[in-house]
Amino acid sequence: SYSSIATLTGRSVHRFELDVNQDYQINIQTLDSVYQEAIDSGRNPKILILNSPCNPVGNISSKEELKLVAQWAKEKDIYILSDEIYSLVTHDGFTHHTIAEYYPEKTIIFGGLSKHLSLGGWRFGMAILPKGDESISLIQSFQSIAGSIWSCVPGPIQYTAILAYSGNRNIDDYIKTCTKIHGIRTHYVHGKLSSMGLTSPKPSGAFYIYPSFKKWSTKLEKMGITTCEELSTYLLDHYSIATLPGSAFGDDTNNLCLRLSTSFLDMETDDQAQKILDAYSEENDPKLFMEKHHPRTTLFLEKMRKFIAEINE
Ligand SMILES: Cc1ncc(COP(=O)(O)O)c(C=O)c1O
Known part of the structure; x- marks a missing residue:
């Protein structure tokens, strides 16, 4: 969906491969060469989209991997959209880590109700933005996109979300x-x-x-x-x-x-x-x-x- 959304908004998409032989971990050299190719072709990539735990592979990015990506993104001054919708669905001693720990100033975390709460089809998404003025203007953009496209989350689902995030045992x-x-x-x-x-x-x-x-x-x-x-x-x-x-x-x-x-x-x-x-x-x-x-x-x-x-x- 991310590439179709980017295309819809007139943005170019530059994919970097995750190799099965490297357990689908992010390889900084691969990432960097895709970035350089984009720059050389006159583009100026501004956003890196990550997803961990990952759909479709089911793997989790390690701390070390995330630290390297954070350092790379910082050098390029790139925003990270970190889709962490499966963060509470981890198995057998594996722990979820967020790249926001290493790059809080430009990481936006995405989540929703549907995965950990088994609420597929309940249309509710949430974003956690960095502190600062830039986020205030981003929130305004989110609001105008949401307001024009889907208007609002249906009332009953808003109440469900309040309960879901209330810290109920x-x-x-x-x-x-x-x-x-x-x-x-x-x-x-x-x-x-x-x-x-x-x-x-x-x-x-x-x-x-x-x-x-x-x-x-x-x-x-x-x-x-x-x-x-x-x-x-x-x-x-x-x-x-x-x-x-x-x-x-x-x-x-x-x-x-x-x-x-x-x-x-x-x-x-x-x-x-x-x-x-x-x-x-x-x-x-x-x-x-x-x-x-x-x-x-x-x-x-x-x-x-x-x-x-x-x-x-
Ligand atoms: C990685 C990822 N992000 C976001 C979503 C969207 O979830 P929903 O539309 O159910 O909230 C999905 C759904 O499959 C997903 O796999």
């Missing part, structure tokens, strides 16, 4: 429980896919898995699949598996990556969600919790196994 407990369930489910699916030969970084946050099918590219070609879009469509048409192609995130289509989301399976209605919450509080063993209470996740894994068998036929 029950809500904090709910967030922790949901995050634990996301972690169990995401790692379970990741482990099962790995055992089928589908490698991808082990997610440390959010609820996504980003496997590549590239090692099967020759076999897939024989099935008429040469791009990640074709792969995604094939899975939908033949196996009723919904995925997003990596190209939707700017990835090279020949990498044959797909973004899988584990958040919605088996929790599509409030009743189903409550059943999973109840089962979680009764079942201590994560493996049994998955096997006994996640029939559609199991079905998804069976279908994926069949698809991989078909590729290898």
